[in-house]
Amino acid sequence: MKEIRVLLVDDHPVVRAGLRAMLTAFDGIEVAEEAADGAAALATLARLHTLGEPVDVVLMDLQMGAGMDGVTATGRIKAGEAGTPAPPVLILTTFDSDADILAAVEAGASGYMLKDAPPDQIRQAVLSAAAGQTALAPEVAARLLGRIRNPAPALSAREIQLLELLATGLGNRAIARQLFISEATVKTHLVHIYGKLGVDNRTAAIAVATQQRIIRRG
Amino acid sequence: MKEIRVLLVDDHPVVRAGLRAMLTAFDGIEVAEEAADGAAALATLARLHTLGEPVDVVLMDLQMGAGMDGVTATGRIKAGEAGTPAPPVLILTTFDSDADILAAVEAGASGYMLKDAPPDQIRQAVLSAAAGQTALAPEVAARLLGRIRNPAPALSAREIQLLELLATGLGNRAIARQLFISEATVKTHLVHIYGKLGVDNRTAAIAVATQQRIIRRG
DNA sequence: GCCACAATCAACCTTTTGGTTGATGGGCGG
DNA sequence: CCGCCCATCAACCAAAAGGTTGATTGTGGC
Numbered sequence: 001m002k003e004i005r006v007l008l009v010d011d012h013p014v015v016r017a018g019l020r021a022m023l024t025a026f027d028g029i030e031v032a033e034e035a036a037d038g039a040a041a042l043a044t045l046a047r048l049h050t051l052g053e054p055v056d057v058v059l060m061d062l063q064m065g066a067g068m069d070g071v072t073a074t075g076r077i078k079a080g081e082a083g084t085p086a087p088p089v090l091i092l093t094t095f096d097s098d099a100d101i102l103a104a105v106e107a108g109a110s111g112y113m114l115k116d117a118p119p120d121q122i123r124q125a126v127l128s129a130a131a132g133q134t135a136l137a138p139e140v141a142a143r144l145l146g147r148i149r150n151p152a153p154a155l156s157a158r159e160i161q162l163l164e165l166l167a168t169g170l171g172n173r174a175i176a177r178q179l180f181i182s183e184a185t186v187k188t189h190l191v192h193i194y195g196k197l198g199v200d201n202r203t204a205a206i207a208v209a210t211q212q213r214i215i216r217r218g
Numbered sequence: 219m220k221e222i223r224v225l226l227v228d229d230h231p232v233v234r235a236g237l238r239a240m241l242t243a244f245d246g247i248e249v250a251e252e253a254a255d256g257a258a259a260l261a262t263l264a265r266l267h268t269l270g271e272p273v274d275v276v277l278m279d280l281q282m283g284a285g286m287d288g289v290t291a292t293g294r295i296k297a298g299e300a301g302t303p304a305p306p307v308l309i310l311t312t313f314d315s316d317a318d319i320l321a322a323v324e325a326g327a328s329g330y331m332l333k334d335a336p337p338d339q340i341r342q343a344v345l346s347a348a349a350g351q352t353a354l355a356p357e358v359a360a361r362l363l364g365r366i367r368n369p370a371p372a373l374s375a376r377e378i379q380l381l382e383l384l385a386t387g388l389g390n391r392a393i394a395r396q397l398f399i400s401e402a403t404v405k406t407h408l409v410h411i412y413g414k415l416g417v418d419n420r421t422a423a424i425a426v427a428t429q430q431r432i433i434r435r436g
Numbered sequence: 437g438c439c440a441c442a443a444t445c446a447a448c449c450t451t452t453t454g455g456t457t458g459a460t461g462g463g464c465g466g
Numbered sequence: 467c468c469g470c471c472c473a474t475c476a477a478c479c480a481a482a483a484g485g486t487t488g489a490t491t492g493t494g495g496c
Binding site for chain 1: 471473
């Protein structure tokens with residue numbers, strides 16, 4: 001049986017070594033290459049493609065230190081920038097905020113796993129991704145389902161984006177400039193956010209959004 | 219030559235596998251055991267001690283998901299709670315915030331490395347720790363020096379108390395009522411807080427205070 | 437005793453937010 | 467095609483927050 005060829009993308013040598021050790025121990029999976037950031041991943045994909053040794057699954061971290069982050073890299077891979085038929089991208093990260101998950105899914109990721117997952121779960125996810133299926137960590141799936149069942153907060157992507165800037169302490173004017181929209185629009189978004197979160201000021205919005213892990217907090 | 223026996227403490231199976239693979243590849247280092255959180259680390263230390271197979275160095279993550287965190291565990295190990303002569307504890311984590319570093323050092327850690335460090339740096343740090351020396355990642359050392367040059371904000375207890383209420387989203391009037399002081403006093407405190415944190419509004423104050431772990435966030 | 441500082445309050449003013457109403461255009465599902 | 471929602475903007479008003487000055491009290495250190 002043909003082995004599933006995986007490309008590891010993570011800025012931590014330790015994590016790459018761990019994944020390599022874990023994955024190669026499984027039957028049917030081999031590690032084709034490693035990359036330390038998104039840019040290197042794109043280059044590696046292209047190189048392996050021209051060598052006639054295509055990658056079946058990309059295992060991608062989200063936070064990548066200085067280099068190109070995982071969401072951007074996923075988007076570019078899916079856009080075909082590596083010059084190859086885009087392989088499935090499986091996100092493997094430590095964070096599980098709504099903002100991260102939504103961004104990854106929108107970028108075209110076909111799975112979202114957490115690094116503290118047991119090895120077998122990661123193996124299953126790689127197999128699923130290689131088979132063209134979607135694989136979500138139970139915690140992630142639960143959050144998405146909960147969101148569907150309980151459309152209470154139901155913030156739009158734009159609103160989450162605003163919330164994140166809000167949480168950095170920016171004023172309305174600064175947010176407006178960041179997003180290239182008018183201050184009036186920022187205020188409109190905020191009013192909607194307040195309504196959906198059941199609060200009446202920005203600090204309370206941040207408190208609620210943080211607690212519900214709609215946005216992330218270092 | 220006697221091997222240096224290391225105890226790995228990290229909640230991520232992936233990271234443990236990576237460290238194990240990396241460390242065992244080095245001459246003179248072997249992985250004695252693994253633990254998924256601080257409590258397990260204490261128990262393992264005690265067990266290995268009674269077996270007459272003491273640990274030379276503890277490699278400890280800081281963020282440990284649900285279990286006992288690394289700072290607490292380090293403190294307890296150094297306090298002798300494992301019933302053993304406390305081995306050196308080398309922190310190995312992804313975050314390098316001032317608060318994390320200071321907390322770890324205060325808890326008695328004898329080193330602070332980042333997970334994206336090259337393998338050889340990690341090896342050197344383990345050797346140094348085993349020899350009773352201190353090993354700081356260059357980035358960490360730089361940050362500590364910077365902190366010494368321009369000292370900490372030094373908020374008063376009252377100001378921290380205010381910050382915590384601030385972070386829950388309360389307005390000045392509500393904070394005043396909570397603390398049984400006037401709104402004017404709240405504003406005065408806030409001005410002082412803004413000055414010390416180098417910001418000019420409440421959300422930015424929360425952002426900075428959270429990032430520096432002056433206040434706590436789930 | 438004096439100085440520095442934390443904590444408290446007041447009055448005043450400027451800037452920022454919050455809240456409302458209304459309007460436009462794009463996209464998507466029934 | 468018609469709503470519905472999202473994203474965008476405007477004008478306006480009320481409320482809250484930000485900033486300044488100045489003052490009182492208590493505590494701790496030199």
